[in-house]
Amino acid sequence: MTDRTSHLELERHEKTFLDSNELIINMGPQHPATHGVLRVILKLDGEKVLGTECVIGYLHRGVEKIAEHRTYTMFNPYVDRMDYVAAVSNGLGYCEAVEKLLNVEAPPRANYIRVILTELNRLASHMLWLGTHALDIGAITPLFYTFRDREEILKIFEKYCGARLTTHAFRIGGCSYETYEGFEREVEKFIKFVTPKIGEYEELLTTNRIWVERTKNVGKISAKECIALGVTGPVLRASGVKWDLRKAQPYAAYADFDFDIPVGEHGDTFDRYIVRMQEMRQSLRIIEQAVGKIPTGPIMAKIPKVMKPPVGEIYHSIEAPKGELGYFIVSDGSTQPYRVRVRPPSFVNLQALDMMVRGALVADVIAVIGTLDIVLGEVDR
Amino acid sequence: MISRLRAQHGSGLHETNIYLGQKYIVADSSLIPELLQVLRDQEQFDYCVDITAVHYPDREKQFEVVWILYSFPHNDRIRVKAAYADGESVPSAVPIWPAANWLEREVYDMFGIRFEGHPDLKRILLPDDWKGHPLRKDYGIIQQDQEWVQINLGIESGQ
Numbered sequence: 001m002t003d004r005t006s007h008l009e010l011e012r013h014e015k016t017f018l019d020s021n022e023l024i025i026n027m028g029p030q031h032p033a034t035h036g037v038l039r040v041i042l043k044l045d046g047e048k049v050l051g052t053e054c055v056i057g058y059l060h061r062g063v064e065k066i067a068e069h070r071t072y073t074m075f076n077p078y079v080d081r082m083d084y085v086a087a088v089s090n091g092l093g094y095c096e097a098v099e100k101l102l103n104v105e106a107p108p109r110a111n112y113i114r115v116i117l118t119e120l121n122r123l124a125s126h127m128l129w130l131g132t133h134a135l136d137i138g139a140i141t142p143l144f145y146t147f148r149d150r151e152e153i154l155k156i157f158e159k160y161c162g163a164r165l166t167t168h169a170f171r172i173g174g175c176s177y178e179t180y181e182g183f184e185r186e187v188e189k190f191i192k193f194v195t196p197k198i199g200e201y202e203e204l205l206t207t208n209r210i211w212v213e214r215t216k217n218v219g220k221i222s223a224k225e226c227i228a229l230g231v232t233g234p235v236l237r238a239s240g241v242k243w244d245l246r247k248a249q250p251y252a253a254y255a256d257f258d259f260d261i262p263v264g265e266h267g268d269t270f271d272r273y274i275v276r277m278q279e280m281r282q283s284l285r286i287i288e289q290a291v292g293k294i295p296t297g298p299i300m301a302k303i304p305k306v307m308k309p310p311v312g313e314i315y316h317s318i319e320a321p322k323g324e325l326g327y328f329i330v331s332d333g334s335t336q337p338y339r340v341r342v343r344p345p346s347f348v349n350l351q352a353l354d355m356m357v358r359g360a361l362v363a364d365v366i367a368v369i370g371t372l373d374i375v376l377g378e379v380d381r
Numbered sequence: 382m383i384s385r386l387r388a389q390h391g392s393g394l395h396e397t398n399i400y401l402g403q404k405y406i407v408a409d410s411s412l413i414p415e416l417l418q419v420l421r422d423q424e425q426f427d428y429c430v431d432i433t434a435v436h437y438p439d440r441e442k443q444f445e446v447v448w449i450l451y452s453f454p455h456n457d458r459i460r461v462k463a464a465y466a467d468g469e470s471v472p473s474a475v476p477i478w479p480a481a482n483w484l485e486r487e488v489y490d491m492f493g494i495r496f497e498g499h500p501d502l503k504r505i506l507l508p509d510d511w512k513g514h515p516l517r518k519d520y521g522i523i524q525q526d527q528e529w530v531q532i533n534l535g536i537e538s539g540q
Contacts, residue, residue: 056506065516065522101401227427227453230428249456314400315431317430328433330435343430347483351482
């Protein structure tokens with residue numbers, strides 16, 4: 001005990017007024033660069049981050065509890081409200097999980113429509129990420145570009161199902177709507193329109209010196225650390241792990257298409273940016289193929305009006321724009337799920353924030369929050 | 382793999398089965414720390430996808446804790462389940478997979494299941510001084526901590 005005191009006293013004497021003191025700073029929950037209501041408590045030594053703690057839950061709505069009191073069909077729209085910038089992916093994961101539990105399969109045409117819409121949504125999600133992430137770092141222009149082009153995707157959604165964001169595009173067993181007149185043409189037109197635009201975004205950023213200095217070697221995370229922390233999606237791929245659920249465990253109609261999994265090398269913010277940009281191109285490739293050979297036929301499988309999946313459990317996950325989105329559903333044989341657990345990619349990825357910013361500067365915290373691409377609706381559920 | 386595990390821990394594994402193409406193991410709770418370690422070290426389940434729980438109030442051991450694991454080398458998934466009584470604590474998986482940290486905190490928050498050896502077990506989604514654990518079956522869907530709402534939000538009820 002005495003040793004400890006003397007040690008502390010020694011430290012106090014050695015410090016001069018030039019030595020910085022540890023400082024606790026609160027960032028958020030109302031902060032423009034936190035992408036929602038995220039509160040981060042930062043422990044700083046001057047500009048250097050010594051540690052962080054995330055305080056989350058401001059958007060907690062108890063989605064999993066609500067599920068236990070709704071029928072399988074009634075719960076379907078709720079999942080759109082988790083990752084609200086990629087609502088289509090949420091719906092796909094949920095519908096497929098329940099379909100597996102019911103032992104039905106969506107017809108091929110429905111699967112193709114699902115793939116087209118999900119990939120369009122991945123593009124929309126990545127565009128929103130790029131715009132806001134670049135804005136956080138100080139580049140304002142990409143935001144206007146990406147929002148302008150994202151609008152075209154939302155228009156397609158609106159024409160398809162009447163909603164732009166919380167689309168509720170799919171039903172358990174397939175899709176509830178047939179594609180509208182001229183859907184394929186419109187999607188093809190969109191691909192032609194947006195392909196050069198992605199090049200435009202890259203022109204603005206990839207070789208931009210400020211962008212490069214703000215992102216290279218910032219928020220580094222190795223493949224090993226990613227796996228240990230359960231980090232998935234573009235963040236994992238930017239660290240060099242070639243893993244994408246669309247290839248590893250194909251669902252919907254993904255097995256029918258040719259596409260690459262872009263990977264990074266260094267696992268820094270810049271690589272994650274490159275990976276997502278390439279992913280947008282790959283998504284366009286998938287959409288192009290899907291539109292080209294979309295089969296005809298029914299869009300709904302035969303499913304009972306009153307859904308009572310047999311007693312059992314299922315875990316089904318898909319590659320959402322943010323990473324592995326999983327649904328663990330327990331059925332007790334009644335019309336309502338006994339338990340629905342959502343494995344949200346944003347929640348698990350956010351856990352890596354502390355590790356990624358330790359030793360970095362305060363400004364890098366903003367860059368890292370942006371690069372993790374979290375949506376607080378999904379973190380908090 | 383299952384047969385290997387069976388040979389090693391035969392008596393502790395209550396059920397090993399495949400449902401809808403997905404492997405799962407129901408293990409005795411006493412075996413869990415050892416089993417999780419073996420699954421990571423020997424069977425290469427290097428990625429802890431999710432940890433969650435299911436509440437069965439009618440059972441003698443009310444909670445079923447579920448570990449969902451994935452192996453990158455084998456592209457394989459497995460679910461490990463074990464039953465725990467109310468108040469019984471579960472060995473933390475944080476030393477095995479750091480990813481378990483927040484996942485276990487969420488299980489604690491929602492079910493009140495304590496994890497032994499967790500570095501910082503506290504609520505994660507609900508406020509620290511909230512009363513009750515919402516995902517328990519006896520917690521009503523519109524039930525809430527009225528007192529917390531009145532003190533902190535200054536409103537009569539959150540409904």
